Amino acid sequence: MDLTTHYLGLNLRNPLVASSSPLNLDVGNICRLEEAGAAAVVLPSIFQEQIEFEAAETERLTSAGSESYAEAASYFPSAASYRAGPDAYLEIIRRARQAAGIPVIASLNGITRSGWIDYAKKMEQAGASAIELNVYYIPSDPALPGAEVEQRYVDVLRAVKAAVSVPVAMKLSPFFSSLGHQVRQLEAAGADGFVLFNRFYQPDIDLVGMRLLRDLELSQPAEVRLPLLWIGTLRSQVKASLAASSGVDSSDDVVKYLLAGADVVMTTSALLRHGVAHMRSLLSGLIGWLEARDVGSVAEIRGKLSQDRVRDRTAYQRANYINILQGWQQPR
Numbered sequence: 001m002d003l004t005t006h007y008l009g010l011n012l013r014n015p016l017v018a019s020s021s022p023l024n025l026d027v028g029n030i031c032r033l034e035e036a037g038a039a040a041v042v043l044p045s046i047f048q049e050q051i052e053f054e055a056a057e058t059e060r061l062t063s064a065g066s067e068s069y070a071e072a073a074s075y076f077p078s079a080a081s082y083r084a085g086p087d088a089y090l091e092i093i094r095r096a097r098q099a100a101g102i103p104v105i106a107s108l109n110g111i112t113r114s115g116w117i118d119y120a121k122k123m124e125q126a127g128a129s130a131i132e133l134n135v136y137y138i139p140s141d142p143a144l145p146g147a148e149v150e151q152r153y154v155d156v157l158r159a160v161k162a163a164v165s166v167p168v169a170m171k172l173s174p175f176f177s178s179l180g181h182q183v184r185q186l187e188a189a190g191a192d193g194f195v196l197f198n199r200f201y202q203p204d205i206d207l208v209g210m211r212l213l214r215d216l217e218l219s220q221p222a223e224v225r226l227p228l229l230w231i232g233t234l235r236s237q238v239k240a241s242l243a244a245s246s247g248v249d250s251s252d253d254v255v256k257y258l259l260a261g262a263d264v265v266m267t268t269s270a271l272l273r274h275g276v277a278h279m280r281s282l283l284s285g286l287i288g289w290l291e292a293r294d295v296g297s298v299a300e301i302r303g304k305l306s307q308d309r310v311r312d313r314t315a316y317q318r319a320n321y322i323n324i325l326q327g328w329q330q331p332r
């Protein structure tokens with residue numbers, strides 16, 4: 001069975017990727033995921049604030065120390081020559097690359113273009129196989145026009161692309177007024193791939209305690225549908241890689257995303273829910289599905305049901321909604 005997959009210019013042994021989460025900050029877990037069949041892992045995002053905080057702290061310590069104690073200059077390199085960054089994260093990239101044979105993708109979160117982008121270069125130097133830009137950002141300021149928000153994504157991508165030569169993927173949310181246009185703009189600005197979609201953290205309300213709940217809910221398989229719609233729609237319209245992210249629980253979900261046109265299928269919630277060994281059942285389920293249909297390679301099914309390849313193209317569009325409603329029976 002030929003499962004080989006190309007994603008962001010990387011050659012992967014299959015299309016299964018462990019998406020960004022704290023699970024992958026542990027090198028032991030990365031090795032277990034590799035053993036269970038993962039073809040690549042994405043580290044959790046390091047946030048612009050973390051990088052800037054460390055840089056500011058180092059700057060503060062360095063200048064305070066230098067002013068107070070002459071000998072301090074021998075402890076701290078000068079601020080100009082030393083860009084602080086969360087060194088532990090870089091160390092995990094290094095150790096993961098030594099311990100595992102699969103690509104390790106680092107993830108950066110930021111929304112402004114500034115010095116922290118140099119950190120992308122450090123990720124590359126530490127051995128990151130690619131960088132995922134998780135532009136997790138809720139534009140809660142009503143004075144901010146949509147076009148400006150879109151431009152920020154492009155600016156951040158351009159700045160990171162200028163800093164590194166490894167491939168860069170954009171992890172997006174579905175909340176754009178014209179997602180296809182945004183994807184095209186980002187592709188023109190150099191994006192090597194798109195991860196569709198990130199899940200925004202959304203608070204709930206605790207009615208007993210009358211307070212906001214800051215818990216994190218794992219995804220459900222029904223969440224496959226939105227990324228499926230967009231991957232199926234965009235597949236023929238972009239050359240960049242497409243990664244599906246959200247809702248994968250079983251190998252059926254993996255097959256659906258591949259049929260829609262995903263290059264790789266990512267999973268986090270299922271691994272947190274069932275353990276890292278669940279990767280093995282996703283892989284064996286995928287192989288079983290292909291074998292049962294006498295399909296010799298994953299490439300044969302990839303995109304087979306994307307918008308440009310299905311007979312009824314409206315299946316991905318609003319018109320289909322009307323058809324469904326016309327035939328819909330109210331449940332008794």
Ligand SMILES: Cc1cc2nc3c(=O)[nH]c(=O)nc-3n(C[C@H](O)[C@H](O)[C@H](O)COP(=O)(O)O)c2cc1C
Nearest residue numbers: 019020021044045134198219245246247267268269
């Ligand atoms: C506990 C947890 C932590 C996560 N941390 C990150 C992160 O640091 N960066 C990121 O881009 N996505 C992060 N995600 C999002 C996942 O990578 C993934 O895109 C999302 O959960 C949808 O996939 P799933 O349905 O397979 O969980 C996190 C998800 C969870 C559940």
